[in-house]
Amino acid sequence: xxxxxxxxxxxxxxxxxxxVVRALSKAGYRLKALTRNPSSKAALSxxxxxxxxxVGDMLHEESLANAMKEIDVVFTMTTPFQSTHENExxxxxxxxxxxxxxxxGYFVFSSVASADKNTGIPHFETKYKVEQxxxxxxxxxxxxxxxxxxxxxxxxxxxxxxxxGKISRGLPGARAVQLIAxxxxxxxxxxxxxxxxxxxxxxxxxxGDERTGDETAAILSKEIGKTIEYxxxxxxxxxxQNPDLAIMMKWQxxxxxxxxxxxxxxxxxxxxxxxxxxxxxxxxxxxxxx
Numbered sequence: 001x002x003x004x005x006x007x008x009x010x011x012x013x014x015x016x017x018x019x020v021v022r023a024l025s026k027a028g029y030r031l032k033a034l035t036r037n038p039s040s041k042a043a044l045s046x047x048x049x050x051x052x053x054x055v056g057d058m059l060h061e062e063s064l065a066n067a068m069k070e071i072d073v074v075f076t077m078t079t080p081f082q083s084t085h086e087n088e089x090x091x092x093x094x095x096x097x098x099x100x101x102x103x104x105g106y107f108v109f110s111s112v113a114s115a116d117k118n119t120g121i122p123h124f125e126t127k128y129k130v131e132q133x134x135x136x137x138x139x140x141x142x143x144x145x146x147x148x149x150x151x152x153x154x155x156x157x158x159x160x161x162x163x164x165g166k167i168s169r170g171l172p173g174a175r176a177v178q179l180i181a182x183x184x185x186x187x188x189x190x191x192x193x194x195x196x197x198x199x200x201x202x203x204x205x206x207x208g209d210e211r212t213g214d215e216t217a218a219i220l221s222k223e224i225g226k227t228i229e230y231x232x233x234x235x236x237x238x239x240x241q242n243p244d245l246a247i248m249m250k251w252q253x254x255x256x257x258x259x260x261x262x263x264x265x266x267x268x269x270x271x272x273x274x275x276x277x278x279x280x281x282x283x284x285x286x287x288x289x290x
Contacts, residue, residue, distance in 0.1 A: 005029060005073055006030050006070055006072050007072065007193065008034055008054070008068065009021050009034065009076075010074070010075065010076035011076065012033030012051075013033065013040060013042035013046070014042075015149070015151060016146075016182055016185055017033075017077060019183050019185055019186030019187075020185070020189045021046065021051060023187050023189060023190035024190050025049065029190075031051045032053070032054050032071065033051055033054070034058075034067050036055070036056070038053050038055050054067040055067070058076075058091035058092075058095055060094070061094040064095065065098060065102065067098075068098050068099060068101075068102035071102065071104060073107075073108070074108070075110070077109070078091040078092045078126070080126055088126040088130075089129050089130060092109070092126075092134070096134050099137075100137050104139060105140060106139075106141070106142075106196055107141045108143075108189060108193060109134055109141065109142075109143050110144045110146060110185065110189070111131055111143055111203075112124055112146065113145040113146060113178070113205040114205065114257055114258065116128055116131065117255075119251050119255070120247065120251065121244065122247065123248075124248075140201070142192050142203075142204070143202070143204070144185070144203075144206060146180050146205075147177075147178040147179060147180050147205065147207040148178065148180070148257075149179070149180060149181075150179050150180065150276060150280075151181070153216070153220065154288060161231075162289060165226060165227055165228055165229060166217075166228060166229045167220065167229075167230055167231065168230075168231040168232075169232065169249070170232070170233055170235035170237065170245075170246070170249035170253075172232050173214040173217075173230045174214060175212060176211060176212045176256070177210065177213075177257070178209070178256070178257040178261070179209045179210065179211060180208045181208055181278075181279045183272070183274065183279075184273055185206070187270075188206055191268060205258060205259035205260075206259055207257060207261050207264070208273040213230040214230050219276050219277055222280075223277075223280040223283070224285045225285070
């Protein structure tokens with residue numbers, strides 16, 4: 001499609017949205033990043049890269065009208081972890097409604113893998129409500145469903161364990177979970193937007209690898225240069241702190257994501273599709289764990 005199109009990216013100051021911005025910018029598209037705080041460090045960083053920053057709050061539909069002006073394509077995601085599940089639904093619905101009112105020609109929503117499988121996981125169910133609203137809206141769309149992020153292993157909550165030589169999850173060590181590098185989410189989003197005719201009205205789950213906890217520990221041990229042990233704990237331990245994650249861990253213990261990794265690699269090789277080993281080789285472990 002024409003690189004002269006204007007694309008609005010919501011969540012551009014975060015991990016996933018940032019990866020989409022980088023991939024689209026590299027592909028030569030004209031971009032605008034939606035943010036509530038145009039003075040934030042992340043927003044200023046985007047400006048320094050020549051990316052336009054527009055103000056809007058996904059919880060307030062009326063604030064999105066100006067952000068949607070002269071926009072051809074919208075990419076959005078939602079998150080429950082900085083607010084509430086009800087607000088996550090509102091975020092997505094408001095973006096869809098504003099896009100419809102603005103006559104947006106194409107809408108890409110990044111949901112989560114298996115959100116359409118009646119999982120009972122609260123932050124999966126909220127995203128599925130947004131998916132359903134988007135499908136009903138009449139806007140040409142594509143829905144992406146990324147699996148668990150490889151970057152979760154290096155989030156601030158995980159670093160203390162890594163420094164102590166372990167990774168911990170509420171799953172048995174032999175339980176395999178599909179994984180994806182955030183970089184590949186951005187690459188796939190750019191590919192979808194560029195080739196949207198092949199993806200219109202479709203929902204596609206995406207992953208780059210599948211690893212057990214024990215395999216993950218072995219891979220990280222090799223790349224970090226010290227032994228990392230995998231520690232399993234009962235998912236119930238998370239209930240008091242984060243009941244949503246506890247429910248997700250219980251679901252993952254009995255179910256699997258179903259992204260077709262073989263087909264994704266075969267059909268869309270341009271994306272790259274990092275394995276866990278490839279992703280880990282790109283991390284500056286020495287600085288990260290200092």
